[in-house]
Amino acid sequence: MILRFTLPFRTAWGQRLVVCGSLPSLGHWNLHQALNLHYLPEHGLWTQEISLPDDQLDPVEYKYVLLDEGDGGQHWEWGPNRTISPDANRFTRIVLEDFWRAPALPENELHTAAFTKALMRRPAPAAPAPAPASATNGVVRFQLSAPRVDSNHQLCVLGSDPALGSWDAGKAVVLTDADYPTWRAEVALAHPEQTAQYKYGVWDPAEQKIIHLEAGEDRLIYPDANQRTLRVKADDHFRYPTGNWRGAGVALPVFALRSRRGLGVGEFPDLKLLVDWAVATGLKLVQVLPINDTVATHTWVDSYPYAAISVFALHPQYLNLDAVAELRDAAARQELAQLREELNARDFVDYEPVMNAKWKFIRQLYQQEKAAFLADPAFQQFRQEQQAWLLPYAAFSGLRDRFGTADFSQWPEEYRTPAKVAELLREDSPAFDEFGLHLFTQFHLDKQLLEAVEYARQRGVVVKGDLPIGIYRHSVDAWTQPELYHMHQQAGAPPDDFSVTGQNWRFPTYNWERMAEDGYQWWQQRMGHLARYFDALRIDHILGFFRIWEIPGHSVEGLLGHFSPALPLHQHEIEQRIGWFDYGRLCEPYIRWHIVQEIFHGQAQPVFDEFMEANEHGVIRLQEHVRTQRQVEAVISEKIRQDPANTDHYTWLRTGLYKLINEVLLVPDDQRADFYHPRITLHLSRSFRELDDHTRTRLHELYIDFFYRRHEDFWRRQGLIKLPAVRWATDMLICGEDLGMVPESVPGVMKALGILGLNIQRMPSDPSVEFGDPARAPYLSVVSPGSHDMSTVRGWWEEDREKTQRFFEQLLGHWGQQAPLHCEPWVAREIVAQHLASPAMWAIFPLQDLLALHEQLRRSDSAEEQINVPANPTHFWKYRLHLNLEELLQQIEFNQDISSLVTTSNRVQVY
Structure with a gap:
C-alpha cells in the first residue's frame, strides 16, 4: 500500500517540512530520521509518499514538523498525533490531504476538557453514516476536528456531487461523532473525475435539517481517477458564521x-x-x-x-x-x-x-x-x-x-x-x-x-x-x-496594591x-x-x-526578597553604574537618629536604648539580637506573651523595627558573593531619599533597567x-x-x-x-x-x-x-x-x-x-x-x- 502525505504550506527561506511518526520510514519518532517532504510550487503543496508493508495492520501515527535552518527551530504542529488505519482489502493507495495545525490559535482551546467533557459533551455517540463498504473508487473520507457542536446537534457535509446531496440540504451526509471531537464520514463520489464543491454544516437531528452552514468559500475536491484510492480530507476548522464562543x-x-x-x-x-x-x-x-x-x-x-x-x-x-x-x-x-x-x-x-x-x-x-x-x-x-x-x-x-x-x-x-x-x-x-x-x-x-x-x-x-x-x-x-x-x-x-511591604x-x-x-x-x-x-x-x-x-x-515581610532565578548585579557593575560602592551604606540598614524619631516619635529614646547602638559618626545599628525581622518577631512575640494587655503597643513597635531593617538599597545574593539585587521599591525608602542627587538619578536608572529590561x-x-x-x-x-x-x-x-x-x-x-x-x-x-x-x-x-x-x-x-x-x-x-x-x-x-x-x-x-x-x-x-x-x-x-x-x-x- 502507498501512503501519500500532502500539506499546503507557505514556508520562508531556510524552512522545510518533515513528517515524524511511528514507522521506520517516518523515523520512529526520531526527528533526525523523519521523512522529508518535497515542495510542489505549482500547487503550493509539500508532499511525499511511502510504502507500507503488506502486513501493516496497526494504525500509523504521525505529525508534521516545521524545521527552520536559520535559527535551528523545530516546530511541531499543534494537537494530538494524527492516525490513519490501513485498509489493504479495499485500497492500494491512501492520500492524506492534511492542513497544518498551527499553535496559538484561539480555536485550539475548544479542544480542552472544558468543552469536550462539559460544555459540548456528547450524550452518546451517534450512529455512523452508512459507509460504502464495497466501494473502492472515488472514496473520500471527510474528517473534521470540531468540538464546538451543541450536545443535541451533529455535523454534516453537503456538496455538489450527488453523493453529497447535490446541494439539497435535506440530503446532507451526517458525520459520526464516534471519535469526537473529530467527525467523520466516508463517501463514494458519483463523479470522482470532476471537481466537487462542499461545505460542512450543523445538523439538527430532531428537525432533520441544517441550522448553520459554515461561512466562507466552498471547499474543493479535485479530480482523482486513481483506482482503489482512499482520499482522507482532514480539513481545517469549521468556519462558524457567528464568531467566537463566549x-x-x-x-x-x-x-x-x-x-x-x-x-x-x-x-x-x-x-x-x-x-x-x-x-x-x-x-x-x-x-x-x-x-x-x-x-x-x-x-x-x-x-x-x-x-x-x-x-x-x-x-x-x-x-x-x-x-x-x-x-x-x-x-x-x-x-x-x-x-x-x-x-x-x-x-x-x-x-x-x-x-x-x-x-x-x-x-x-x-x-x-x-x-x-x-x-x-x-x-x-x-x-x-x-x-x-x-x-x-x-x-x-x-x-x-x-x-x-x-x-x-x-x-x-x-x-x-x-x-x-x-x-x-x-x-x-x-x-x-x-x-x-x-x-x-x-x-x-x-x-x-x-x-x-x-x-x-x-x-x-x-x-x-x-x-x-x-x-x-x-x-x-x-x-x-x-x-x-x-x-x-x-x-x-x-x-503591589494588596500589600506595600510585599507578601510572604x-x-x-x-x-x-x-x-x-x-x-x-x-x-x-x-x-x-x-x-x-x-x-x-x-x-x-x-x-x-x-x-x-x-x-x-530571616525576613517576615517581603521587601528584602528578590526574584529567582535572576541575573544579579556584580559589585563592579554597580560601581560602574553609580560611581561607587560602599557595602555599609548600600546593603546595611540606613538608620539615623532623625529616622528613629520619625518612626517612633516620643518613644524614640527608650526604643533606641533597648534595641539600638550608635558609633561616633552617628551611624546607628540594631543590636545583634534584633538585626533580622525573624529575631524581632521572636522578641516581640515573647513580650506580647508576657504582657498581653499591651499587644497594640508591641505590634506598633514591631512594625517600626521592621521598617528600620528594610532601609537597605541592595540585597546581597544568597548564592554568589559580591552579587546584589536592588531592593524592590527602593525609591520609596528614606535611605534613597538621603542620597545625593547624582547618585539617586543613577541608582534609579539602574533599578528601572534591572526590573524592567535586564531580565x-x-x-x-x-x-x-x-x-x-x-x-x-x-x-x-x-x-x-x-x-x-x-x-x-x-x-x-x-x-x-x-x-x-x-x-x-x-x-x-x-x-x-x-x-x-x-x-x-x-x-x-x-x-x-x-x-x-x-x-x-x-x-x-x-x-x-x-x-x-x-x-x-x-x-x-x-x-x-x-x-x-x-x-x-x-x-x-x-x-x-x-x-x-x-x-x-x-x-x-x-x-x-x-x-x-x-x-x-x-x-x-x-x-x-x-x-x-x-x-x-x-x-x-x-x-x-x-x-x-x-x-x-x-x-x-x-x-x-x-x-x-x-x-x-x-x-x-x-x-
Missing part, C-alpha cells in the same frame, strides 16, 4: 457554600446546588478556590486554603457525613442534628467548631463502617490507583495527630522520613486505625467530589479548580520529597533544576490529579513559573522551559492568574501555550491606565470585576470616593454626573453588563458581585463580603454565603434577570 461563570469557594444539609461549611454535594443555579441563570462555569487538605494545627489558621499539607488530598471539611452512611447510634444522630442547626445558623464559617464536629463524627462513621469499607472493591481500587500519594498522606496525618504537630522535623528521628509508611499502613497493625481513618475520609471525599463534577458535566457546566503556586512547609510533599524544594527560602510576592507566603521555593531532571514528573502528577476533578484550572500566580519572589528565611528574555526562556510540561500534562483549559508586576514576555508565552490571561478591572495590565476596559480584553482571557483577594465591587466603591468618581465617569460613561455614595443595584448591573459584553472567552463573577444587583438579596454590610485580605497575614478565611443555595434557587425574578443579561450578551449560545 461563556459566563460564577466564582465562590466551596467552604462558602451554604445549604440546609451542610454542617456549618460548604460541602462537595453542595456544588450540585450551585450547578443547578448556574443552569437556571445561563452560567456555564463554576469556579472554586483550592480544596486540598490544610489541616496542620487543628486551629483556625488552617482555614487558609493555599497552605495545603498535600497537593493531592482533599480537605475533610468538605465531606458530607450523611452521604457516607447514617449513624446507627440514635444519640449520635440527635447530636449531629443539633450541631447542624447550631453551626448552620452562623453567618460565617466557624472553622474550629466545624472541624471538631466533623472529626468526631468521621471517627464514629469509620468505626461503624470499617469492616465493609476495607472490603469494598471500590476502595481497594482507589487505594491501588492513588497509593503513591494516599499512603504517605495517611501516614503523615496520623503522625501529625500522634505527635501534635505537622512539623515533621520535631517528630522522633525514626519518623522524620517516610521510610515507615508501608509498616504504618498494615491493616493488621494495632495502630492502623490512626491511619486508616484518613484512607476512609479521602475515599469518600473523592467519591463525593467526582459525583458532583459528573453532575455538572451532564448539565453542561464546567467546574474550574485552583492550583496554588506554592506548597506548605510542613506538608506531605516536603516530608516525602524535600529535594524538590528550597526549604531554607520563602516564596511570596513583591509589593512562607512556602519553600521550588528546586526547578532538580524537577527538570525527570521531566517535571511531580508537576505532571499534580496536574493529572487535578484533572481527575476539574475540566478547567486557574494557576495561582503563574508568574512564579517565570520567576518567583524569593525571600530569605525580559531570560524570564521568557524560563517560562518556555517550565510551563509546557504543566500545560500539556492534561487536557484541562488552563487560565493563569497573571496580576501584579508582570514581565513583558509573559503574555506572549501564555498566548503561545494557549493559556488564558486574567483581566481584573481594578488591576489593569496596562500601567498607563487607571482602570481596565473589558472591551479591550483579548479573546483568550477571563474578565472579572474582582477576585477573592479583593473587596467586592460594593466594598471597593466605598473605599476611595475620588477614584470611584473617575471610574463612574471614565468607564461607565456618566460624564459630569455625581457617582452615588454606594454601589446601587443599577450601578452593579452596568458593571456586570460591561464585563459580559467583553470579547473575552469568559466573564466570571464572584457571586457577591452578582447578588449586588438585587437590593433585597445582597448582604447588608458589604465589608462582610470580602473573602481574603492579603495585607493581613493572620487573616481568618471565614466568608460564608448569607443565603441557602436552596433559597437562591427559588429567587425566580433575580435568576431570570441574570439569565437575561447573560443571554443578551450572547454568552449562552453555542453558535
Whole structure:
C-alpha cells in the first residue's frame, strides 16, 4: 500500500517540512530520521509518499514538523498525533490531504476538557453514516476536528456531487461523532473525475435539517481517477458564521457554600446546588478556590486554603457525613442534628467548631463502617490507583495527630522520613486505625467530589479548580520529597496594591533544576490529579513559573526578597553604574537618629536604648539580637506573651523595627558573593531619599533597567522551559492568574501555550491606565470585576470616593454626573453588563458581585463580603454565603434577570 502525505504550506527561506511518526520510514519518532517532504510550487503543496508493508495492520501515527535552518527551530504542529488505519482489502493507495495545525490559535482551546467533557459533551455517540463498504473508487473520507457542536446537534457535509446531496440540504451526509471531537464520514463520489464543491454544516437531528452552514468559500475536491484510492480530507476548522464562543461563570469557594444539609461549611454535594443555579441563570462555569487538605494545627489558621499539607488530598471539611452512611447510634444522630442547626445558623464559617464536629463524627462513621469499607472493591481500587500519594498522606496525618504537630522535623528521628509508611499502613497493625481513618475520609471525599463534577458535566457546566503556586512547609510533599524544594527560602510576592511591604507566603521555593531532571514528573502528577476533578484550572500566580519572589528565611515581610532565578548585579557593575560602592551604606540598614524619631516619635529614646547602638559618626545599628525581622518577631512575640494587655503597643513597635531593617538599597545574593539585587521599591525608602542627587538619578536608572529590561528574555526562556510540561500534562483549559508586576514576555508565552490571561478591572495590565476596559480584553482571557483577594465591587466603591468618581465617569460613561455614595443595584448591573459584553472567552463573577444587583438579596454590610485580605497575614478565611443555595434557587425574578443579561450578551449560545 502507498501512503501519500500532502500539506499546503507557505514556508520562508531556510524552512522545510518533515513528517515524524511511528514507522521506520517516518523515523520512529526520531526527528533526525523523519521523512522529508518535497515542495510542489505549482500547487503550493509539500508532499511525499511511502510504502507500507503488506502486513501493516496497526494504525500509523504521525505529525508534521516545521524545521527552520536559520535559527535551528523545530516546530511541531499543534494537537494530538494524527492516525490513519490501513485498509489493504479495499485500497492500494491512501492520500492524506492534511492542513497544518498551527499553535496559538484561539480555536485550539475548544479542544480542552472544558468543552469536550462539559460544555459540548456528547450524550452518546451517534450512529455512523452508512459507509460504502464495497466501494473502492472515488472514496473520500471527510474528517473534521470540531468540538464546538451543541450536545443535541451533529455535523454534516453537503456538496455538489450527488453523493453529497447535490446541494439539497435535506440530503446532507451526517458525520459520526464516534471519535469526537473529530467527525467523520466516508463517501463514494458519483463523479470522482470532476471537481466537487462542499461545505460542512450543523445538523439538527430532531428537525432533520441544517441550522448553520459554515461561512466562507466552498471547499474543493479535485479530480482523482486513481483506482482503489482512499482520499482522507482532514480539513481545517469549521468556519462558524457567528464568531467566537463566549461563556459566563460564577466564582465562590466551596467552604462558602451554604445549604440546609451542610454542617456549618460548604460541602462537595453542595456544588450540585450551585450547578443547578448556574443552569437556571445561563452560567456555564463554576469556579472554586483550592480544596486540598490544610489541616496542620487543628486551629483556625488552617482555614487558609493555599497552605495545603498535600497537593493531592482533599480537605475533610468538605465531606458530607450523611452521604457516607447514617449513624446507627440514635444519640449520635440527635447530636449531629443539633450541631447542624447550631453551626448552620452562623453567618460565617466557624472553622474550629466545624472541624471538631466533623472529626468526631468521621471517627464514629469509620468505626461503624470499617469492616465493609476495607472490603469494598471500590476502595481497594482507589487505594491501588492513588497509593503513591494516599499512603504517605495517611501516614503523615496520623503522625501529625500522634505527635501534635505537622512539623515533621520535631517528630522522633525514626519518623522524620517516610521510610515507615508501608509498616504504618498494615491493616493488621494495632495502630492502623490512626491511619486508616484518613484512607476512609479521602475515599469518600473523592467519591463525593467526582459525583458532583459528573453532575455538572451532564448539565453542561464546567467546574474550574485552583492550583496554588506554592506548597506548605510542613506538608506531605516536603516530608516525602524535600529535594524538590528550597526549604531554607520563602516564596511570596513583591509589593503591589494588596500589600506595600510585599507578601510572604512562607512556602519553600521550588528546586526547578532538580524537577527538570525527570521531566517535571511531580508537576505532571499534580496536574493529572487535578484533572481527575476539574475540566478547567486557574494557576495561582503563574508568574512564579517565570520567576518567583524569593525571600530569605530571616525576613517576615517581603521587601528584602528578590526574584529567582535572576541575573544579579556584580559589585563592579554597580560601581560602574553609580560611581561607587560602599557595602555599609548600600546593603546595611540606613538608620539615623532623625529616622528613629520619625518612626517612633516620643518613644524614640527608650526604643533606641533597648534595641539600638550608635558609633561616633552617628551611624546607628540594631543590636545583634534584633538585626533580622525573624529575631524581632521572636522578641516581640515573647513580650506580647508576657504582657498581653499591651499587644497594640508591641505590634506598633514591631512594625517600626521592621521598617528600620528594610532601609537597605541592595540585597546581597544568597548564592554568589559580591552579587546584589536592588531592593524592590527602593525609591520609596528614606535611605534613597538621603542620597545625593547624582547618585539617586543613577541608582534609579539602574533599578528601572534591572526590573524592567535586564531580565525580559531570560524570564521568557524560563517560562518556555517550565510551563509546557504543566500545560500539556492534561487536557484541562488552563487560565493563569497573571496580576501584579508582570514581565513583558509573559503574555506572549501564555498566548503561545494557549493559556488564558486574567483581566481584573481594578488591576489593569496596562500601567498607563487607571482602570481596565473589558472591551479591550483579548479573546483568550477571563474578565472579572474582582477576585477573592479583593473587596467586592460594593466594598471597593466605598473605599476611595475620588477614584470611584473617575471610574463612574471614565468607564461607565456618566460624564459630569455625581457617582452615588454606594454601589446601587443599577450601578452593579452596568458593571456586570460591561464585563459580559467583553470579547473575552469568559466573564466570571464572584457571586457577591452578582447578588449586588438585587437590593433585597445582597448582604447588608458589604465589608462582610470580602473573602481574603492579603495585607493581613493572620487573616481568618471565614466568608460564608448569607443565603441557602436552596433559597437562591427559588429567587425566580433575580435568576431570570441574570439569565437575561447573560443571554443578551450572547454568552449562552453555542453558535
